[in-house]
Amino acid sequence: MAGSDAGGLESTGIVFTGDDGELYVRLNWTKRYITLAAISTVLGLAFKLKDPENLLGKGEDLGITCALVPSDTPGVVLGRRHDPLGIPFYNCPTEGHDVVLKLEDAIIGGADGAGRGWRMLMESLAAGRGISLPATGSGSVKATGRIASSHAKVRKQFGLSIGKFEGIEEPLARIGGYSYLLEAARRYTNGGLDKGAKPAVVTAIAKYTFTELARKAINDGMDILGGNAISRGPRNLLAHAYVNIPVSITVEGANILTRTLMVFGQGAIRCHPYTLNEILALESGDVKAFDANFWKHIRHVVRNLFRALGLSVTRGRLASVPASGISARYMRKISWASASFAFLADLAMGTLGGNLKRKEKLTGRFADIFSWMYLGSAVIKRYEEEGRRQEDRIFVEWAMEYALANMQEAFDGLYKNMSVPGLTWLFRGPIALWSRMNALSHGPSDKVGHKVAVAIQTPGEQRDRLFPGVFVGSDETEGLARLERAFRLAHDAEPLERKVKAAIRSGDLPKQPIDKLVNAAVDKGVLSAEEGKVLAVASAAAADAIEVDAFTLDQYRQTATTIVATVADVDIGTEQLATV
């Protein structure tokens, strides 16, 4: 059982010679989690391999090794399942007691693969973490976007679509902005992976940020849908995503650890032009190489300091960038952020040394700046690659201002909390104050947020491009297809509603809900018969789309098992609960 501390795994393998003279490995493990293990035909297992008789000629402790274990091998214990938040996929505990396998067949890579498991795990994660969970994250945000924007248009309160209220516009704009941003970063990241790169830091950023933004978007969606999101049943389009999202947050490196340890912890050394070389030179005792890198490193720090100062005073205008227009504006700001980031990162590494990795509140903020620079770069890349579509400027502006404001928040936190011997007062006082006064961004404006919210509540090509790849279905009597139909009809009925409202204001029609006035509006010639039909169909579709599932007591007992179990525990009758 290892969990976050993958290197601390306790599963073991011992190499020995069998009676037939062949090499075998005897495996023992107790693992809490392997997805689908109980119904698998083969298990993938990482363990610490020992070779007490040095039969492989590589020493006694071979280290982490990966093997494939047929599930029906004697000694493999399977069968029990966990219940991951009610989601119908099996996650399972498994044990292995003296499981014996031919070494060459079991170990991935045969005898050569012995002791190379850590590298295999890291390489697989370096690629895998950039694919499945980021796709799930971006898909969840886009699906939430379709659901929440349709619902916001269809659902009326106080005589208006709720999406017209500024309070609802805010979460709608966030969901729209995240959709553009995450789709941009998904394509950017997968483009790199397609070319064969295994960028461990980038994929850690993707795993962490995509799932975190998905969590935020789903929460926003839940707020927008109100009771429709709370009432479970086939009509509920969001509850499963809401329940599901912690699984994405936890697996393949739980998010807190990914943010605080992996993104900056790995990135600071791997992405730094000199630190890794310095460490390697120290390890190999190569004084000359160390000196060369050390002095280059010092020059690098001094250059970054002046660059950061110059870009901060000019708000990035000094940076030369290969673009024009809105892209240039934001590239300059990212250059400015990156110069400050590079200088501060060196300062933190220089002053804290090995202690930095324990200062997770600092490394987390460095990770945030680094991650938002990456996501922001992906947004600019998408805008440029798609030919600078003018109608998408609002998404770019929203996403970039949001990214820069997140960077700013992390910088503010660093200035307020970093200790720099002899200079802490300077960072916590004048520099922190200057940074706040001269912020990278204060976040997207209300105006741009309004435009994003309106755009995603307008059916058409732009909305479809923002939320592509979401399963809508073709049966318009159920699921998202029903909601999207009501959404389109609500859009078409808007000008007709305006006519009816004008007639109410002028006293030609009584003050009543619009859906109750359709016949009267036709009778009085406010609407034509055809228009009356359109409005009636739209009203009926809206009423159907916002309906929630209701159950008989027996049905309820079957679906709400958790609540029933809780009620039974405290000895209150279910009927009483239902009545309450």
Ligand SMILES: Cc1cc2nc3c(=O)[nH]c(=O)nc-3n(C[C@H](O)[C@H](O)[C@H](O)COP(=O)(O)OP(=O)(O)OC[C@H]3O[C@@H](n4cnc5c(N)ncnc54)[C@H](O)[C@@H]3O)c2cc1C
């Ligand atoms: C549904 C499901 C399927 C899974 N499938 C598999 C599978 O197929 N194969 C497999 O090997 N594993 C699998 N896992 C295990 C999964 O990888 C672990 O749950 C995950 O790594 C977290 O470990 P943990 O649950 O032990 O939590 P812990 O390690 O106890 O972590 C708890 C919290 O502490 C934080 N934390 C831990 N260490 C640090 C640190 N140094 N700094 C900051 N924060 C820290 C974590 O981020 C987390 O928030 C699965 C888990 C689940 C729930």
